[in-house]
Amino acid sequence: MAEITKNFTVNVPDELWVDSWESANTETYTYVGPDTLYLVYDTVKDILTNSAQGLDVEPTNLLENEVVVEVDADTNPEVALCLLPIDENFQHEFEEQTNTLDNSTWQKITNPHIKDWFEVKVSDTTVIPVTLELDPIYKDLDTTVEEKARTRLAYVKKYADAYDFGTEDQALIDTFITNMQTYLDTYAPVCPWKFAEGVPEGDMPKIPVSLVSVFNSLPEIE
DSSP: OOEEEEEEEEEOOSBTTBOOOTTOOEEEEEEEEESEEEEEEETTTTEEEEOTTOTTSOOOSOOTTEEEEEEETTTOHHHHHHHSOOOTTOOOOEEEEEOTTTOOEEEEESSOOHHHHEEEEESOTTSSSOOEEEEEOOOOOOOHHHHHHHHHHHHHHHHHHHOOOOHHHHHHHHHHHHHHHHHHHHHTTOOGGGOTTOOOOOSOOOOOHHHHHHHHTSOOOO
16 A cells, blocks of 8 residues: 555635635645545445545455445545545634624634535445545524524515505515515625624514504414
8 A cells, every 4th residue: 555645626615614616716735645545335324434444454344235435545635635534733723704793703714624625425326336526514504593584574475475455554564575685685694603602683674563463453374
């Protein structure tokens, strides 16, 4: 088993853990390790695991439903680096950033490891021998603030879509829907992990009490 060193460049999302690729960003890494890595794939459970003998040793004594997955590190250094343990000398570096919503601060990783960006997955579970590819790591952008706002919006739209209202009430409905949609658009790119104290609610539009009275006078909508 030979050790190789291979530099490579990989496409990454516009921002760590966010599903956006418009900027065509890349990162350059260096793989240093065995020229071939081995894993075990369970074809029934669809589980990929490290070999009990180690990544650099071809596994033996497989179960009936297990197959060996061989990774050519020279051809696929990005997959190989993502499989190796992180070097004990690697340390994240950070840069303080300010949230525009409330001027709170958070620490942005400025040197993401490839394992921060990606996990390894089987590219096609129906084909044997299997091949591996990088799978981007995305975190949930939804916040409790947005859930609350969408609940309010859905409540108003439920009646707006079912009934015709007078000019004054319709104007209130239209204004509320427009304002709430603008509010939700503002929160769409907000990353909840950037807020240590939770995402602030800010000035969430409120449903006019006169509309609530009108809605309560109408038959309930399922």
